[in-house]
Amino acid sequence: MAATHRIAGQGRLTPAKTLRFTFDGQQMSGIAGDTLASALLANGIHLVGRSFKYHRPRGILSAGAEEPNALVGIERDATRKTPNVRATVQELYDGLNATSQNRWPSLSFDVGAVNNLLSPMFSAGFYYKTFMWPKTAWKNVYEPKIRAAAGLGVAPDQPDSDHYSARYAHCDVLVLGGGAAGIAAALAAAETGACVILADEQAEFGGALRFETGATVDGTDGWSWAQASVAKLAAMDNVRLLARTTAFGYYAQNLIGLAERVTDHLANPDRDLPRERLWQVRARRVVLATGAIERHMVFADNDRPGVMLASAARTYLNHYGVAVGKNIGVYTANDSAYAAAIDLKKAGVDIAAIVDLRDNPAGDLVEEARALGIEINHGRAVIRTGGRLRVSSMTIQPKNGGGERTIPVDALLMSAGWTPSVHLFSQSRGKVAFDEETRRFLPGTYAQDCVSVGACNGTDGLSASVEEAYAAGAKAAKDAGAKAARGTKPKVEASESWSRGMLGAGPGAGPETTVKAFIDFQNDVTAKDIRQAVREGMHSIEHVKRFTTNGMATDQGKTSNMHGLAIAAETLDKPIPQVGLTTFRAPYTPVTFGAIVNHGRGALFDPTRRTAMHGWAEAHGAVFEDVGQWKRAWYFPKAGEDMHAAVNRECVTVRKTAGLFDASTLGKIEVVGPDAAKFMELLYTNPWQKLEPGRCRYGIMLREDGFIYDDGVVGRLAEDRFHVTTTTGGAARVMNHMEDYLQTEFPHLNVWLTSISEQWAVIAVQGPNSRKIIEPLVEGIDLSDAAMPHMSVREGKICGVPTRLFRMSFTGERGFEVNVPADYGQAVWEALWAEGQKHDACAYGTETMHVLRAEKGYIIVGQDTDGTVTCNDAGLDWAVGKKKTDFVGIRGMTRPDLVAKGRKQLVGLKTRDPNVVLEEGAQIVADPKQPIPMKMIGHVTSSYWSDNCGRSIALALVAGGRDLMGQTLYVPMPDRVIEVEVSGTVFFDEKGERLNG
Known part of the structure; x- marks a missing residue:
């Protein structure tokens, strides 16, 4: 065609x-x-x-x-x-x-x-x-059909073959919006030498200058000035231009999310280029120059194809050279539509008539339209349109009633005025204010370092907008630290200045009618729907929005929100500000999943972390399990062994001779500074001031509510230096927890925190022969019991590389944890393995580690605790400093509900049949014959077969558990009820004699 x-x-x-x-x-x-x-x-x-x-x-x-x-x-x-x-x-x-x-x-x-x-x-x-009745129909009938009907397009059924990227950037001044105001602000800021980013969603900068024809800037037409100014900005080293880039979200501390369309406009894009790029920009100052959006008129059948906004028709004509019809009608309540009619008339397009709702429109544009011979019907309204697949006529009548007249048209342009685009300002947590005179919401109270300029600030007229924006750009650069520069402010000559327009439904679409006068075109919301919502009790605009779905489509109500608000206010007989304004949320326009996810899919959906010894474990047949993002050796099966046989062998070998375990995934944080001990006193339940350098202590960290948050062994390397270990899963959150308190509650302390989790590879050598294995390789450290007792740390060398050597145990056996720089991890492991083979040592994995620690009753935070467990519940009162008066969680610990009787406490469980292994998570009851639903008094937290004990063992949280020692409880399962005896939590070497060999 x-x-x-x-x-x-x-x-x-x-x-x-x-x-x-x-x-x-x-x-x-x-x-x-x-x-x-x-x-x-x-x-x-x-x-x-x-x-x-x-x-x-x-x-x-x-x-x-x-x-x-x-x-x-x-x-x-x-x-x-x-x-x-x-x-x-x-x-x-x-x-x-x-x-x-x-x-x-x-x-x-x-x-x-x-x-x-x-x-x-x-x-x-x-x-x-x-869809409420019958009740059973929702799942079987309504929901499937509604889900099938929901949406407009068809979702792709194949994986997306394109790729996406992400970038971070910082700048002094970020200008959002590339119209005349945005360009002026960017020029002013850039001329100071500040780092400037200018972003606009269109392919070319210029904004409304695409359709404006009645203005000159610096002696040339507006569009030419815009292109020359953008070329000038592009030549500056301190400026980045981002066309085809939508600012979709304004977040805390001036972080702006932008989505750049990189190749969607290309016929044969280079597949090495991303389809879209997600920008996350942190700016010292933000200038919002996001313009205004034209509103449509609300009247019967205003949604027919061929009915469009006047500014759109003007854009298609003046930028694209396209006439939207051959015989065009115009329906308006403000002057801007006249400019569209005038431009079309001058281009040779017939204007059937201008219908102006105002009684006495006046001004240069009105007079120019008359001079061109355009018929103007003032004080009249379009009450409906005709046509099926395209508008064919408009019917008009005096706005107060009277004789109707039908005028043939093949397109109908409409303009109810302009709504400032305050979406990003609102997302920044700024508070909008309603201007009664102009009946529009404008930026009011600012929450972040930003400023609104031009049409989005309610500034009318091109000349005033450019002047305001230029001054704002210069000030933003100065506030960001740039030096003032003497730029040349653009000189604007423009006659156009838009009048106020109207809100709500026009004549013929009032409360007395049942016509379809559309407000939200995508969701088919009419003026009648808004009134019905109010009649049915929806008096908040948020409730009206959800009841009618007005503003909930993909366009987020950009053309409909103000009309819906005005009609609701009129129906409620309240001022618009009292009805309220719906909240503008990100994203401003839809953002693809590809742009958001970018690299994070497929193999990169969740990064895989491997320890320095991963390759050795893989070569020696390890079976791995996922622990968060880490790949950890689960167990090391020999030929013919299943998991249970391998774990049993590993458990026995560690207790009989020795075993090597990769503990590198433990979180490690270095706490350094003159006030390091004071800081540790405040973050942990234990006392730290008197801990001698070279000694270690098991530490418990609480939340403010008094519940256990994390645990780990802490070694004091010097008066001002601690090496803190955390659980594998707690590494990031403990670091965040520490930083949060240091910055907000204890900023007076001279302390520095450094995550060193990836710096050190950790090799746990555990068992009676552990000292014999490491002794030939260690330099500069006396390993005797007298010189290096249990729970101590020394610095020296092993295999010629630096080491932090801890004497500690998570197995209950004599044990050492060898910390070496990660680059040397595998080499040191191989040397230790060679020594271990002389003593019949084994490599063991996480499952064996779990069994061995459970045999000794050592807890794992997150498995034997569930976020509601206190130190007393876990039997760890001994780890709380008795003389301490302040630490995080100390007040929470004294809450009445946390010291009340009957709380769940950690205990051991022994099954009557020692061969039965309980399921973790299984519920525990006191009476298995009680009616269903039974009263649950606890649950199993850890459960294993222990070859060293010759039976199954388990840990559990049980209400009042320590008062039930020796008593029988029951674990109901689908096929049977299992009897268990409540016991202490230590199942092997109760006196702890094996810690010293």
């Missing part, structure tokens, strides 16, 4: 650069620089989709990101299909293949349109009332 609605001499595109594309299988042509929307309009296509609920025919409403109707599917190949792409944003490329959505069997004949005839059944909130 050849383009028939291009106007020679209009627009900024080069006609010679022709592109081919298809829409619903029909071949068409466009021009390089077109959007899909402008190319469709150039081919006379207005019908592009169907609405969500009623399946009404819908056309192109806008020319930008606010588009609610023109959502299409884009398909490059079988693996690259994208639904719900806004045709107004998608740039045309040669071979583009687009498909309309939410229709069957075709766009022009959609069976789903029967919903429009049944619309009285689908009024606002019908789903809340309809």
